[in-house]
Amino acid sequence: MLYYTLVFLVIALIAGVLGFGGIAGASAGIAQILFFLFVAFLLISIVVALIRRV
Template sequence: MGNLMYYAVVFLVVAIIAAVFGFGGVAGTAVEAAKILFWVAIVLFVISLIASMIRRV
């Protein structure tokens, strides 16, 4: 899961750099990729948290 957050941050940085240089299409695509990876990481974290709680019972 750590890798997903790393890639989300990388895409966010790419989007910021692309926006600064005026590449709107690239920036928009990178932002969307960062959003998707962020939410996938959050969902996997919640699933992992629930699974560990169930295992303890």
């Protein structure tokens, strides 16, 4: 999931440099959503691992 976040971020950067504002904005939005999903899943997996350990 983090890989796809970086892919969309690179697409957004390239599109922004080339002047495609709509595509850049959409790609940046998708990258932001994927990043926060990644962080949420990371926190959930850490909590579950700590609960299983006890």
